[in-house]
Amino acid sequence: MPETPSAPVLLGNEPGSFPHGVLAERHPAIVRQVRAAFPYGPEQRAALDTLLENCAAGVVEPLPDHAPDRDRWQRWGLARYAGRSWFDVPWLWSESYFYRRLLEAVGHFGTGPWQGIDPFRPAKLAELDAPETGRELDALDALEGRPADERARALLHGSLWGNRADLGFRLSAAGAGAGPDTQGLVADDSDALWALLPPSGTGTLCLVADNAGRELVPDLLLVTELLAQERIARAVLHVKPYPYYVSDATTADVVDAVRRIRAADGAAADHGRRLWAALTDGRLTIRAHPFSCAPLPYAEMPGDLREDFARAALTVLKGDLNYRRLVGDRLWPPTTAFADVTAYFPGPVAALRTLKSDVITGLAPDTVAALDDGGAGTWRTGGTHALIQFAP
Numbered sequence: 058m059p060e061t062p063s064a065p066v067l068l069g070n071e072p073g074s075f076p077h078g079v080l081a082e083r084h085p086a087i088v089r090q091v092r093a094a095f096p097y098g099p100e101q102r103a104a105l106d107t108l109l110e111n112c113a114a115g116v117v118e119p120l121p122d123h124a125p126d127r128d129r130w131q132r133w134g135l136a137r138y139a140g141r142s143w144f145d146v147p148w149l150w151s152e153s154y155f156y157r158r159l160l161e162a163v164g165h166f167g168t169g170p171w172q173g174i175d176p177f178r179p180a181k182l183a184e185l186d187a188p189e190t191g192r193e194l195d196a197l198d199a200l201e202g203r204p205a206d207e208r209a210r211a212l213l214h215g216s217l218w219g220n221r222a223d224l225g226f227r228l229s230a231a232g233a234g235a236g237p238d239t240q241g242l243v244a245d246d247s248d249a250l251w252a253l254l255p256p257s258g259t260g261t262l263c264l265v266a267d268n269a270g271r272e273l274v275p276d277l278l279l280v281t282e283l284l285a286q287e288r289i290a291r292a293v294l295h296v297k298p299y300p301y302y303v304s305d306a307t308t309a310d311v312v313d314a315v316r317r318i319r320a321a322d323g324a325a326a327d328h329g330r331r332l333w334a335a336l337t338d339g340r341l342t343i344r345a346h347p348f349s350c351a352p353l354p355y356a357e358m359p360g361d362l363r364e365d366f367a368r369a370a371l372t373v374l375k376g377d378l379n380y381r382r383l384v385g386d387r388l389w390p391p392t393t394a395f396a397d398v399t400a401y402f403p404g405p406v407a408a409l410r411t412l413k414s415d416v417i418t419g420l421a422p423d424t425v426a427a428l429d430d431g432g433a434g435t436w437r438t439g440g441t442h443a444l445i446q447f448a449p
């Protein structure tokens with residue numbers, strides 16, 4: 058970490074700020090969306106209504122005594138934050154805990170009929186069935202016969218821009234897709250990243266996934282291609298142990314995505330077959346570590362996860378939330394060195410992310426000046442810009 062880690066931790070208590078908008082507007086919209094998407098019974102509907110009221114004006118409430126992860130959440134900050142306003146605790150924490158409360162309300166962790174049901178599944182499945190997903194899979198045909206290096210770079214960019222496809226984000230950024238309004242990269246360390254993945258690689262890639270559907274599909278295509286090109290010998294895909302941030306990928310979402318790719322035509326079907334083989338022969342494994350849903354920065358990761366990342370030739374973290382957790386959810390000066398704020402990470406690490414929150418590091422001063430002068434004023438949060446950053 059830099060010698061003076063003095064950047065302020067983001068809170069949601071400033072009206073008009075991006076974090077405040079997420080807590081005050083997006084979270085209630087998510088509760089209403091979930092309530093409308095399922096024929097929940099009176100108990101779940103009442104609990105959702107209570108959560109709706111609580112989000113707007115209430116304080117953080119403890120988990121029930123019977124909650125299986127109560128002790129873990131107590132350690133993760135609940136003991137400290139219970140009784141305080143959602144808006145006055147770290148934004149990362151209140152967002153994460155909101156999703157935990159939402160799952161509590163719909164009985165996801167209970168013993169009743171809604172146990173294990175993903176309240177975001179309808180939206181995730183709609184994504185996989187969308188014509189855009191089909192078009193993206195069809196586009197693989199055009200890569201056939203291209204040089205290996207070109208294919209790998211194209212799939213890296215597919216995975217990067219796939220991060221725009223985030224369902225929670227689309228609740229407030231109307232119509233966001235990988236559309237024509239996308240701008241260039243604000244940082245691009247991809248050459249250094251490729252240097253770690255030479256064609257005769259024997260190492261492991263850890264890919265810390267973000268969203269299901271239209272982000273996970275290109276993530277899986279990238280992993281398959283890297284295995285096929287023997288740039289890596291194995292891959293570990295880190296997913297969430299339970300539904301989170303609307304569209305974050307769980308193991309069930311991986312299965313859906315793999316089946317979707319395998320059912321496609323043309324080159325995509327070959328990817329699907331290779332992907333299936335890699336999963337079944339153990340070259341690609343899935344890990345759903347509890348810390349993947351923790352309301353904490355990766356600097357506080359537990360020892361077993363640290364060992365996983367330490368063993369990898371490269372860890373790639375996808376998406377905005379993982380970036381916030383990687384660099385700490387702080388308002389760093391944008392020119393703060395990425396390598397400094399990730400120095401604690403136990404191995405080489407790369408971030409692939411479209412910009413959807415105020416957190417940013419590792420930019421050149423002239424890049425910051427050009428972005429600030431650019432007029433739109435939303436380059437940090439609008440999802441129009443992206444980055445590939447790497448630290449050895």
Ligand SMILES: O=P(O)(O)OC[C@H]1O[C@](O)(CO)[C@@H](O)[C@@H]1O
Nearest residue numbers: 079223267376377378379413414
């Ligand atoms: O899916 P991603 O790229 O992690 O983005 C989710 C993002 O949603 C937000 O919580 C709210 O926009 C972001 O700040 C967050 O990082």
